[in-house]
Amino acid sequence: xxxxxxxxxxxxxxxxxxxxxxxxxxxxxxxxxxxxxxxxxxxxxxxxxxxxxxxxxxxxxxxxxxxxxxxxxxxxxxxxxxxxxxxxxxxxxxxxxxxxxxxxxxxxxxxxx
Amino acid sequence: xxxxxxxxxxxxxxxxxxxxxxxxxxxxxxxxxxxxxxxxxxxxxxxxxxxxxxxxxxxxxxxxxxxxxxxxxxxxxxxxxxxxxxxxxxxxxxxxxxxxxxxxxxxxxxxxxx
Numbered sequence: 001x002x003x004x005x006x007x008x009x010x011x012x013x014x015x016x017x018x019x020x021x022x023x024x025x026x027x028x029x030x031x032x033x034x035x036x037x038x039x040x041x042x043x044x045x046x047x048x049x050x051x052x053x054x055x056x057x058x059x060x061x062x063x064x065x066x067x068x069x070x071x072x073x074x075x076x077x078x079x080x081x082x083x084x085x086x087x088x089x090x091x092x093x094x095x096x097x098x099x100x101x102x103x104x105x106x107x108x109x110x111x112x113x
Numbered sequence: 114x115x116x117x118x119x120x121x122x123x124x125x126x127x128x129x130x131x132x133x134x135x136x137x138x139x140x141x142x143x144x145x146x147x148x149x150x151x152x153x154x155x156x157x158x159x160x161x162x163x164x165x166x167x168x169x170x171x172x173x174x175x176x177x178x179x180x181x182x183x184x185x186x187x188x189x190x191x192x193x194x195x196x197x198x199x200x201x202x203x204x205x206x207x208x209x210x211x212x213x214x215x216x217x218x219x220x221x222x223x224x225x226x227x
Contacts, residue, residue, distance in 0.1 A: 004156075033214065040122070042219035043157075043203065058214075090156055099164050101147050102215060104156035 003027075004093050004105040012111045019078040021108050023091030029103075030096045032074035034058075034066065037088040037107070049074055050096075081112045115140040115206050119218035127226050128196055134189040134221045136204035146187040147205040147215065148178055157203060163187060164209075174198075199225045 007022035025032065030051050035043040035058075045058030047066040055066050063085060067075045074093075078085055088109050092102035120135040138144065145164050149157040161172040168180040178189045187204060204218040 031214075040219065043217040045214060048214055092157075097210070099145055099162075099209065101145075101159045101162055102149075102157075104149075104158070106156045107154075 004091055004103050006089075006091050006105040006108050008108050009106065010109050010111075012113060013078075013081050015082060015112055017078075017081045017112075019081045019110070019112075021076040021078075021089055021091075021110070023074045023076070023093075023105055024072050025074075025093040025103070026072065027093070027103075028071065029093040030071070031094045032068065033092040033094075033102065034064075034074065034076045035090045035092065036060070037090055043090065046076065078110075081110075083112050086110060086112045115144060115208065115216050117204050117206050117216055117218035119202075119204055119221050121221050122219065123222045123224070125224045125226060126194055129193045131192050132190065132194050132198075132223065134202050134204075134223065136187045136189065136218060138185050138187065138204070138206045140185075140206060140208070142208055145207045145209055146178075146180060147207070148172075148176070148187070148189050149203045149205060149217075151201045151203065151220075153200070160189075160202070194223070194225045196225050196227060198223060 004025045033048040034046045049055045049068045065077045091105040094102045118137045147162045148160040150160045151157045163180045171177045176191045201220045203220045205215040207215045
């Protein structure tokens, strides 16, 4: 089975801290995605990457950046964490062709205090 | 651009009752359609997908969805639900081809009561 592993299940950070959320997939997928999930708002796309060193903004990129130096790893960076970034963060990966759908990680629940 | 509307944010049902979770989409091109399920405190799992061919698609745990092009709908159904089906369900749409991202609906919370 394809595995998408998010490094932390729960994370508590202080306002202003720089936060790194890591995501690793083991099936050589080209595409990787970061979403945040909030009650009543569903999944909102933050950033995605078609391939190594490529990245594109999603619907809500403000306050975030990403890094994809290796094919298997896609990192989400909160440059200066704020309380409104408290959320569930979901990473997903997929082969290039859209028909395969996404494989999701288990999520990281981030609380910024 | 494409969009997905899940018409019900919450659907409570009793065990062994039938259920339908509604999903409508809009797109100017041909699309692939997906249903994902999220159990409490977990990530999303692919439940079923429509790519082409037969408009009725089935999952291994008794759910089915029917693609209706004229109605631009992809409703999810199950004839008899179990307590273990309690979860949030997300409908999603994608263009065909390469490197197109999924657009998700806001989700429907299915609660199955004894």
